[in-house]
Amino acid sequence: MSAPIIAIDAMGGDFGPRNIVQASIACLIATPSLHLALVGQASLIEELIASHRGVDRSRLRVVNSSEVIAMDERPSQALRGKPESSMRVALELVASGQASACVSAGNTGALMALSRHVLKTLPGIDRPAMIAAIPTRTGHCQLLDLGANVDCSAEALYQFAVMGSVLAQILGVANPRVALLNVGTEDIKGNQQVKLAASLLQAATELNYIGYVEGDGVYRGEADVVVCDGFVGNVLLKSSEGLATMIAARIDSLFNRNLLNRAIGALALPLLKRLQTDLAPARHNGASLLGLRGVVVKSHGSASVSGFQSAIYRAMTEASENLPQRLNNQLETRFRDDQG
């Protein structure tokens, strides 16, 4: 395993380059084999780096780029109108082999469009899927797609299942249980795409397909990989974030209602803080774009310094485990089996 070089889009996200530079330097210090390329407005990035001490510049390169993609910019505009954006230049470092992965906290739609254009998808994959881990009663589950693909064919759902299963294995789950998200667990439930995808998955001997899972079953930990279209996955992820935030606020307000409750709340605070961190892994760890000829990790736009660090580590793992090649092999096996 050679030393990974990660290209970082230093300009993306809600908070600008300060957090991203800080997270990058923290990762460099913690991981002596890591090399980073920070892409963006070089003078600003250099200034931010200079404010830190003990930075090993032999492992930290700054790559200038003159443009930034705004968080609300249309993907088509990002694709056609900004050849010098930090996001695009970072992806081009991966495409040219100068980096083994890219991390960005920028505009999700633009990252999808640019990744697909610059890196290309794996053979047989039309569009990348976005995947992240959510907590369950028994551990974690990988959920995809999270909004990259609002309408999905049964074939696309099948491909998501294959890709999610490979990623779960890389992340340490042996023989991951793969399920399709549905409105019931009986055969007759669901829409046409889901029913068709179920028959494709039942026939896929390379997968440990366990059938349908419902929304509550996801959090009960019934599956290691949960597959759905991007509309449904996006709603599940965001509504869960919203609910967890609401519950945290309610707990705060319950514990603040009077003096006795405040005293109990002060005692319970460390427990409640840990709970809130546990509930926001997608915000914390970032999401991966699967199905590309390169590793791309999307950090949450409002990720903290430690959140961006987690996204860098996620990219390191996927690069060193050679995720795109392994996905390719799995997909090829399947095509070969289909033809055999």
Added chain:
Amino acid sequence: MSAPIIAIDAMGGDFGPRNIVQASIACLIATPSLHLALVGQASLIEELIASHRGVDRSRLRVVNSSEVIAMDERPSQALRGKPESSMRVALELVASGQASACVSAGNTGALMALSRHVLKTLPGIDRPAMIAAIPTRTGHCQLLDLGANVDCSAEALYQFAVMGSVLAQILGVANPRVALLNVGTEDIKGNQQVKLAASLLQAATELNYIGYVEGDGVYRGEADVVVCDGFVGNVLLKSSEGLATMIAARIDSLFNRNLLNRAIGALALPLLKRLQTDLAPARHNGASLLGLRGVVVKSHGSASVSGFQSAIYRAMTEASENLPQRLNNQLETRFRDDQG
């Protein structure tokens, strides 16, 4: 306003008639104007009634029916194979004017199919929608559809918006803010049905349409009525239930880890119990089937006695407010405007 008569499917749900009879008697005692008709195996129901004292039998009728629809039975089988099911007989009491509403905790798919067959839908409504309230940071929001319609046209989403808005008004919200659930708030986001529904809603002057809302915005209380297809709504509702249950379990386990935590937990227990009740209003209050020529409320299959009581009260409110007629008027206004 005449005294409401509510027909109760006494045999539906996970726990059989005991809880349902108990809840019914509690409602009769608390509401002197209420009349109930308990439908099911008469001997069993009479036996359960006899175990309660002080029941005003002049307001409590028992209607015998010889069949029960199982919780896992196919809707088509319930529709064609069981003319004497408690659910169907209860709905027929509404259709014949002997009752003004029906409450059942039974098989949801069967209730949908039988309601549609026995009561018929309102003019212009093809299929009923299922709606329930979920808690938000600022109060509650009505979410529909919850799984009755897995694929929805833009026109169906529009009808859901009209029906949800009328129900929210009946439940006390003046000028309810209506939103479409989507994966982003920009115009370009979403699938074809959602984009088309957005143009229909933008043109609907009778509605206070506020645009798109995302999953997290639902819990932030950005809208009073949130419209989506039944697949998405079902996943949102069930995953939220699953997440709330998981969080409750995590809180329990955090507070049980050692003696100090247990002491804090004992102090915090009443606060946490209240939170859990707040988070399960759909489980607690039931859901309504909208778009029928009669009031039908679906209680959760595993509702407690107080949960089933809430469902009866919900049915009473909808019946006394004449929900089906008001929906019909709204829909007629719209058709008239379209033609004018």
